[in-house]
Amino acid sequence: MSEELKQKILSNVKYDLQEIEQALTENLKPYLDLVSEIAHHILFSGGKRLRPLLMVLAAKLCGYNGNNAPKYATIFEYLHAATLLHDDLVDDAAMRRGKPVANSVWDNSTAVLVGDFLLARSLSIASETGRTRIIKVIAEITENMSQGEIQQLMRKGALDLGEEEYMQVIRRKTAVLFQGACRMSAILCDMPQTKEKALADYGLNLGLAFQMADDLLDYTVDSAVLGKLVGADLREGKLTLPVICTLGRAGNKDRRQMIEIIKNKDFSVDQFENLIEMLHKYGGIGYTKQCAREHIQRAKQALSVFEDSAPKEILVDIADYALARKM
Amino acid sequence: MSEELKQKILSNVKYDLQEIEQALTENLKPYLDLVSEIAHHILFSGGKRLRPLLMVLAAKLCGYNGNNAPKYATIFEYLHAATLLHDDLVDDAAMRRGKPVANSVWDNSTAVLVGDFLLARSLSIASETGRTRIIKVIAEITENMSQGEIQQLMRKGALDLGEEEYMQVIRRKTAVLFQGACRMSAILCDMPQTKEKALADYGLNLGLAFQMADDLLDYTVDSAVLGKLVGADLREGKLTLPVICTLGRAGNKDRRQMIEIIKNKDFSVDQFENLIEMLHKYGGIGYTKQCAREHIQRAKQALSVFEDSAPKEILVDIADYALARKM
Numbered sequence: 001m002s003e004e005l006k007q008k009i010l011s012n013v014k015y016d017l018q019e020i021e022q023a024l025t026e027n028l029k030p031y032l033d034l035v036s037e038i039a040h041h042i043l044f045s046g047g048k049r050l051r052p053l054l055m056v057l058a059a060k061l062c063g064y065n066g067n068n069a070p071k072y073a074t075i076f077e078y079l080h081a082a083t084l085l086h087d088d089l090v091d092d093a094a095m096r097r098g099k100p101v102a103n104s105v106w107d108n109s110t111a112v113l114v115g116d117f118l119l120a121r122s123l124s125i126a127s128e129t130g131r132t133r134i135i136k137v138i139a140e141i142t143e144n145m146s147q148g149e150i151q152q153l154m155r156k157g158a159l160d161l162g163e164e165e166y167m168q169v170i171r172r173k174t175a176v177l178f179q180g181a182c183r184m185s186a187i188l189c190d191m192p193q194t195k196e197k198a199l200a201d202y203g204l205n206l207g208l209a210f211q212m213a214d215d216l217l218d219y220t221v222d223s224a225v226l227g228k229l230v231g232a233d234l235r236e237g238k239l240t241l242p243v244i245c246t247l248g249r250a251g252n253k254d255r256r257q258m259i260e261i262i263k264n265k266d267f268s269v270d271q272f273e274n275l276i277e278m279l280h281k282y283g284g285i286g287y288t289k290q291c292a293r294e295h296i297q298r299a300k301q302a303l304s305v306f307e308d309s310a311p312k313e314i315l316v317d318i319a320d321y322a323l324a325r326k327m
Numbered sequence: 328m329s330e331e332l333k334q335k336i337l338s339n340v341k342y343d344l345q346e347i348e349q350a351l352t353e354n355l356k357p358y359l360d361l362v363s364e365i366a367h368h369i370l371f372s373g374g375k376r377l378r379p380l381l382m383v384l385a386a387k388l389c390g391y392n393g394n395n396a397p398k399y400a401t402i403f404e405y406l407h408a409a410t411l412l413h414d415d416l417v418d419d420a421a422m423r424r425g426k427p428v429a430n431s432v433w434d435n436s437t438a439v440l441v442g443d444f445l446l447a448r449s450l451s452i453a454s455e456t457g458r459t460r461i462i463k464v465i466a467e468i469t470e471n472m473s474q475g476e477i478q479q480l481m482r483k484g485a486l487d488l489g490e491e492e493y494m495q496v497i498r499r500k501t502a503v504l505f506q507g508a509c510r511m512s513a514i515l516c517d518m519p520q521t522k523e524k525a526l527a528d529y530g531l532n533l534g535l536a537f538q539m540a541d542d543l544l545d546y547t548v549d550s551a552v553l554g555k556l557v558g559a560d561l562r563e564g565k566l567t568l569p570v571i572c573t574l575g576r577a578g579n580k581d582r583r584q585m586i587e588i589i590k591n592k593d594f595s596v597d598q599f600e601n602l603i604e605m606l607h608k609y610g611g612i613g614y615t616k617q618c619a620r621e622h623i624q625r626a627k628q629a630l631s632v633f634e635d636s637a638p639k640e641i642l643v644d645i646a647d648y649a650l651a652r653k654m
Binding site (some may be wrong): 031035086089108109110112113114116117119120121123124126127128129130131132135136138140142143145146147149150153 | 362413437441446453454457463467470473
């Protein structure tokens with residue numbers, strides 16, 4: 001079912017994705033070789049182009065008739081890539097999408113500077129729109145993303161992290177970018193306030209659900225499929241909703257055992273499987289799925305102010321797929 | 328003489344500096360405690376506020392009569408602080424202005440993320456101007472600065488680095504920010520093209536001279552005054568104009584000796600003094616001073632399209648002081 005939906009989406013956006021790929025390369029051409037090379041390493045390692053695709057589809061939904069959608073869409077992939085470059089340093093991750101992270105192939109410094117460059121590139125492109133409201137959106141995305149990451153870093157390993165704070169972190173570090181990609185198109189097309197808000201709501205809720213689904217993967221997919229070490233979030237002290245929910249519900253004994261595993265970052269596979277059992281036993285997995293489902297529902301609901309159309313259907317499909325995806 | 332000029336400038340800009348300090352604090356208040364704390368560490372450690380000051384003075388020169396100059400001026404201090412945070416990581420420096428660098432007090436990750444945050448903050452403030460040309464200038468500054476740093480990193484220790492490439496690097500990593508600070512005011516005040524260009528030229532040439540003077544300090548001031556290890560640039564493989572010029576002029580034997588010192592990053596104080604002797608002998612120091620002097624001349628010359636006024640006099644004094652300063 002999920003594979004079928006994926007194929008349907010991919011065949012519907014094939015041409016858009018080609019245009020996005022082309023624009024991603026085009027925008028980097030005039031720059032220093034090393035910059036392009038590293039930017040390529042992170043940009044062309046199998047990313048799904050979800051963020052730029054959202055922008056392009058939202059633009060179609062708003063009746064955009066210019067030629068610049070793919071170019072403007074790259075803003076969101078560059079912003080995404082920039083944060084990946086900086087986050088891999090932050091997370092001290094060794095692998096991303098099955099490839100060594102940039103800061104182990106090159107060095108920390110280069111990864112940081114190329115991240116800065118991609119950030120700057122995305123702003124330059126945003127400034128080409130000539131619209132200050134769009135630039136405000138991009139600036140706010142960047143502010144939120146860095147704050148979200150800092151907040152996550154500050155609260156690393158904090159056992160008292162609650163659902164509310166978790167939601168704030170994933171909103172900032174993930175959902176605001178999805179929201180911005182959709183909102184930008186509405187601004188670009190001078191949509192009325194209601195439609196701009198509708199697209200922003202779609203993006204925000206999709207982004208929240210997407211991150212929840214991503215956080216679930218750490219506890220539901222084995223490392224070979226995931227392309228990184230099992231239990232990576234937990235090893236980094238990153239408490240996500242399945243764990244937060246379970247910690248809140250578990251009995252004293254189970255809770256103590258969970259905390260022991262969480263605090264010991266070198267936990268064994270057995271210990272990790274034990275923990276996963278508890279996430280099921282106390283419904284942490286189920287609760288997270290339910291939350292994600294509700295946000296997807298809200299995302300789709302938000303689109304109801306738009307008449308039915310091909311791009312609207314794809315946006316709905318993407319929302320459904322965000323829940324169903326295995327990766 | 329230089330101390331006298333400094334005091335004259337400081338007494339003339341006392342009120343402006345107070346307003347800038349206030350705005351720098353004000354703009355960070357609403358944000359996460361840790362962000363503000365780290366931002367404070369880098370922002371309030373004795374910086375000269377030269378960049379925001381240039382913006383404020385240029386605005387006065389252009390007859391700006393709004394209330395936002397100090398706020399807009401913070402853009403340039405935040406951008407500067409953001410690059411310091413990322414550069415300290417890049418340079419692996421231990422001390423900056425006599426204090427431990429942020430990434431040794433906190434960690435690399437935090438320093439990177441707070442740098443990102445300050446970058447984003449400066450863009451948000453720029454977007455408040457509602458002028459896309461200003462945002463274009465800011466985006467281009469950021470692009471140039473990251474490219475300049477990457478270029479410097481790529482060419483670390485390269486003995487074939489020529490004067491032209493050196494000029495390109497210092498233009499990008501330093502002078503473009505000075506230029507942007509001055510240009511922004513001209514755009515803000517809807518100055519005619521000639522005056523905008525004049526202010527941009529003033530900033531660019533001042534920035535180039537400023538960096539040359541800064542690069543000279545490594546070979547003319549002892550480490551106690553400088554607040555960092557003697558020969559720091561060379562230890563990092565950073566070849567600057569005094570060395571580049573001397574390498575081009577030195578006889579074979581001296582050149583070989585210089586290269587030996589440059590390649591051995593753990594050179595002794597004696598070796599370093601030996602190198603400094605050659606910088607004097609072949610005129611590398613003198614040539615760099617001469618270049619800096621010429622750029623200061625051009626900077627002052629650029630201002631001639633403006634009638635005489637108090638802010639113009641201060642801008643001229645700042646140009647003179649950039650040459651004369653000991654620090």
